[in-house]
Amino acid sequence: MAQESLKIGIILGSTRQGRVSPQVGEWVKKLADERGDATYEIVDIAEYELPFLGTTDGTEPGIAAWNEKLASLDGFVFIAQEYNHSISGSLKNALDFARDAWYNKAAGIVSYGSTGGARAAEHLRGILGELKVADVRTHPTLSLFLDFENGQDFKPQDLHHANITAMLDEVNEWSTALKTIRK
Numbered sequence: 001m002a003q004e005s006l007k008i009g010i011i012l013g014s015t016r017q018g019r020v021s022p023q024v025g026e027w028v029k030k031l032a033d034e035r036g037d038a039t040y041e042i043v044d045i046a047e048y049e050l051p052f053l054g055t056t057d058g059t060e061p062g063i064a065a066w067n068e069k070l071a072s073l074d075g076f077v078f079i080a081q082e083y084n085h086s087i088s089g090s091l092k093n094a095l096d097f098a099r100d101a102w103y104n105k106a107a108g109i110v111s112y113g114s115t116g117g118a119r120a121a122e123h124l125r126g127i128l129g130e131l132k133v134a135d136v137r138t139h140p141t142l143s144l145f146l147d148f149e150n151g152q153d154f155k156p157q158d159l160h161h162a163n164i165t166a167m168l169d170e171v172n173e174w175s176t177a178l179k180t181i182r183k
């Protein structure tokens with residue numbers, strides 16, 4: 001029997017007005033789609049209109065929809081931007097809003113910032129460990145100075161393609177492996 005194709009969500013970590021994350025997410029999706037090895041989709045936290053965790057009775061439809069979306073996915077690519085040497089508040093809030101839907105899945109991280117978003121990515125790795133998400137080693141890092149014009153217009157250097165490929169290879173291998181223990 002043919003195996004169902006993997007479903008990988010490319011999660012936009014920022015919800016800021018004027019954010020650049022959609023440009024980065026669409027670039028990753030284009031490269032991913034060219035592989036033809038999985039179903040890739042952009043998952044935009046902003047669309048779920050999540051309240052700040054614990055400040056409401058939790059009945060907002062976006063909370064259930066967020067959990068359902070995550071539950072439908074086998075793996076993730078986080079588009080993580082550096083805010084005060086960590087991830088954005090929106091991404092942390094969205095991470096906190098689910099538990100089981102994250103468990104036993106794999107993830108890659110594509111980060112950006114003045115130093116490639118490296119500090120945000122390392123914080124994210126710690127959080128993912130608690131959520132039983134296996135984060136892969138290869139980590140494309142984009143520079144606000146070298147991969148964006150005026151910090152706004154995304155013009156990635158070609159050298160990142162190889163890293164995106166290697167990261168997606170690892171996410172797909174681990175997502176396939178982890179699927180077997182979720183059954």
Ligand SMILES: Cc1cc2nc3c(=O)[nH]c(=O)nc-3n(C[C@H](O)[C@H](O)[C@H](O)COP(=O)(O)O)c2cc1C
Pocket residue numbers: 014015016018019020021022081082083084085086112113114115116117151
């Ligand atoms: C509140 C705030 C804090 C920031 N802190 C950092 C930082 O510590 N390091 C860094 O490299 N960039 C920092 N930046 C710059 C962001 O990485 C940059 O604005 C990036 O475009 C944000 O991603 P977004 O456009 O997708 O929201 C910060 C930006 C904001 C708004």
